Amino acid sequence: MSDPTHQDSVAGVLFEDLAPVDEQAAQAAAQARAVALRAQPPRLLQPNRKQIELRASDLESLLGEDHRARLVWGYVERQDLSRLTDAIKARGSNAGRAAIDPRILFALWLYATLEGVGSGRELARLTREHDAYRWICGGVSVNYHALNDFRSGNEALMDEVLTANVAALAAAGAISLECVAQDGMRVRADAGAASFRRQASLQQHLAEAGELVRQTKQRAKDDPGASSRRAQAAQQRAAQEREARIQAALEQLPQVQAAKLRNGDKAEDARASTSDADARVMKMGDGGFRPAYNVQLATTCKDQVIVGVAVSNAGSDMGQMAPMVEQVSARTGRTPGQWLADGGFPAHEQIDAVHEHTQGRTEVIAPVPEPRRKAGDETAPPHKHRRKDGDSEPVAQWRERMAEEKNKAVYKQRAATAECVNALARNRGLQRMPVRGLRKVRAVAILYALAHNLMRMVKIAPQWVGLGTGAPAAALAAA
Known part of the structure; x- marks a missing residue:
């Protein structure tokens, strides 16, 4: 161990000939060096986006356990798509290119619908650039022709999937058909x-x-x-x-x-x-007139699950109620208890048709219009809730029913149910139809219904989409 006193004496001998330090000169030199340093350009790590990177990662690690794409795939895996797989001709060692798994195309469209993507070209681009779509594809290359052909050509299959889902939910008691609301919304057609x-x-x-x-x-x-x-x-x-x-x-x-x-x-x-022969000019929600389709949805009030879908090119809702009641009864195998509709639906013949089809088990809950007074008639019009001459028994019962306060309170559920479902569809991109023709438009409408019901099933029956009761299920239910 060295002696500190000896070190100090040695240092004094070595540097005794040096001139004393001028403090002012030292500060001036330091300032000059700082000024010269600031005058030079800074050294930056700039991006080089042309460099090639090799990433050692698998597709499975791209998404978290609670990602919505996993939910969609779990749902699609549980659907019966044998109609499509049975039609594939590439089998065994026979010549021909292997077909794309229909589950991939179905899952891509369901996830794209939930994300508000309606274009086949945009979806094809996302399968190459977006991790969630790449995960669904799993390395399988798809093009927009295959995507558009699947959506437009499988309207019957998607209708069967919707029927199977709502029928199973109704049979298991997961949804209630005691109260069903119907509403129509005008969706812009792909025609000028x-x-x-x-x-x-x-x-x-x-x-x-x-x-x-x-x-x-x-x-x-x-x-x-x-x-x-x-x-x-x-x-x-x-x-x-x-x-x-x-x-x-x-x-x-x-x-x-x-x-x-x-x-x-x-x-x-x-x-x-000449662009879309099935489209009709309709009055839209903003009061303007544009080519459009009339999309009808029937939704359970308690669970907000879509149980009926119809598309027409009639600008009025008149005449749409009875066919929808029949459709819902056929899909679920059950008769709705109360049917909620706004004032554009309840024509007298429609009320009679609903009563006949359900044998009186379905009550129509819809507002009674105010009676019209003839020109020059000074007498007070009859009360709208009283039986009129020429009314059938179901129509008379409907008038009396709507005079009760409890039924007026029930009718308030219509807006809270139907308008909410319509708003969700609008938020998911149902502003303008990406296809032309009634059949293709109906396929798009059913696809939106399937996407909506998928998110509802996460809340009311998570086990039906491959979820348990742990953190992933809770996270998806809150999404």
Whole structure:
């Protein structure tokens, strides 16, 4: 161990010839160095997004245990999709490319619906870039053609899945059909206002489209070896599709004319769309008139589970109640106790039809309209809740029923149920239909109903979607 006194004496000998330190000069030099340092550019770690990275990770580790994509897959795994798998021709060692598992396509659309994605091209892009969609695919490549074909071509299958789900829930007592609310919402069609044309204009456009088809076929025949055969085929296909759409619009024109006559309008004012022949101009919620579809949903008031879906191109809800009651009875195997509808539904013949179909077991709970006074009639109109001449027994019972305060209180559940479900569908992207035609539009509507019911099942029957009662189930139920 060295002696500190000896070290001090040695240091004094070594540095005794050095000049004394000038404190002011030292501070000036330090300031000069600081100024020179600040004048130089800073050293930064900047991003280099062109560099190649190799990540050693599996798809399973991308999502947490409580992720919604796992819920969707657990639900799809429990559905019977044998109709689709039985139709696959690629089997064993036979020639042909392996088919995409239908469960992947179904799960992708369900998850996309919950996330508000309705475009097939956008969904195909997400399967390459978004972890949740990549996890669902599990390394299987999908394109937008396969996605769109699955959604548009499996309306019957999705309807069967909806029926199986609600029937099982009703049989197990997980949902109550004591009170069911029905409501319709107008959803914008994928057609422009300028695509609606009268009969003379449609016939003229049909002739022009037919001539264009003839010309494209003739060009392909005259020069079959051209380098642009692919472009010629695309032009011919586009011309044929346009001709088919105009022909479909002409076929729909008689129905539009009949509706015009029923409303007291002129038949010659009837117009049909050359983009979507099934679409009709309807009055929307903001008071404007646009091409749209009328989507009808029937929902249980207690559990808010959708038990009925219907799509029509009628702008009015009149005539939609009895078919929906029959649909719900057929789906669930049970008769609803009370049927809640707003003032646009209860036409007298509809009330009679509901009474006949359910043998009086379903009570219609809907407001009674105020009686109209004829022009020049000074007498007081009859009370709306009293039986009128010509009323059938079910209609008279409906009037008397709606005079009771308890039924007026029950009717208040309609807005809390139907309007909430409609708002959820709007929030999930049901603002404008991404497809054309009644059949395809109905497939989209059923897909929204399945997505909605899936989230409701997490709360009322989590074991049916592969969840227990632990933390993942609680987290998904709160989502």
